[in-house]
Amino acid sequence: MPLVPETYVPVLLKRKARRLRATTGIAAYWAPPFQLMMFDRMALLLNLWTALILGILYLAFQAFPIIFRDQRGFDMQSTGQTFLGIGFGMILAISSQPFWNRLFEREATMHGGRAPPETRLIMGKLGGVLVPFG
Numbered sequence: 001m002p003l004v005p006e007t008y009v010p011v012l013l014k015r016k017a018r019r020l021r022a023t024t025g026i027a028a029y030w031a032p033p034f035q036l037m038m039f040d041r042m043a044l045l046l047n048l049w050t051a052l053i054l055g056i057l058y059l060a061f062q063a064f065p066i067i068f069r070d071q072r073g074f075d076m077q078s079t080g081q082t083f084l085g086i087g088f089g090m091i092l093a094i095s096s097q098p099f100w101n102r103l104f105e106r107e108a109t110m111h112g113g114r115a116p117p118e119t120r121l122i123m124g125k126l127g128g129v130l131v132p133f134g
Contacts, residue, residue, distance in 0.1 A: 009039045053131060060086065 006012060013035070021027055037044045064082050068074040074082070100123050108115035 010036075013039075057086070 006015075037047060061083075065079055068082050069076070069079045103122065104115050104119055107119045
């Protein structure tokens with residue numbers, strides 16, 4: 001395949017940035033975020049997923065008082081307690097982070113100091129199943 005020129009835009013941009021960094025000595029040549037999203041489907045899908053999850057979370061902050069106070073007749077204290085589930089879920093997720101860090105370090109050790117990118121997918125697969133339950 002040495003006679004076939006590279007046409008994949010992200011690879012070409014990386015090569016151009018590497019060449020510009022080498023010739024100018026300026027380390028600031030990186031792909032802009034929107035250009036990265038346009039040409040890298042995985043970055044776009046991860047951004048869309050994050051936007052969906054955060055949108056649902058922020059909608060819950062607005063909807064809980066309307067649902068529980070106005071429609072269900074909860075008083076102010078009981079309405080505030082409805083947010084405890086979100087807080088508990090966040091604390092549970094944060095407290096599981098040391099486990100994921102140890103897993104990542106173990107994988108990095110097994111692969112010569114650099115873990116494969118797929119290692120993060122283990123956490124993503126579990127989170128993809130648990131997020132809808134939240």
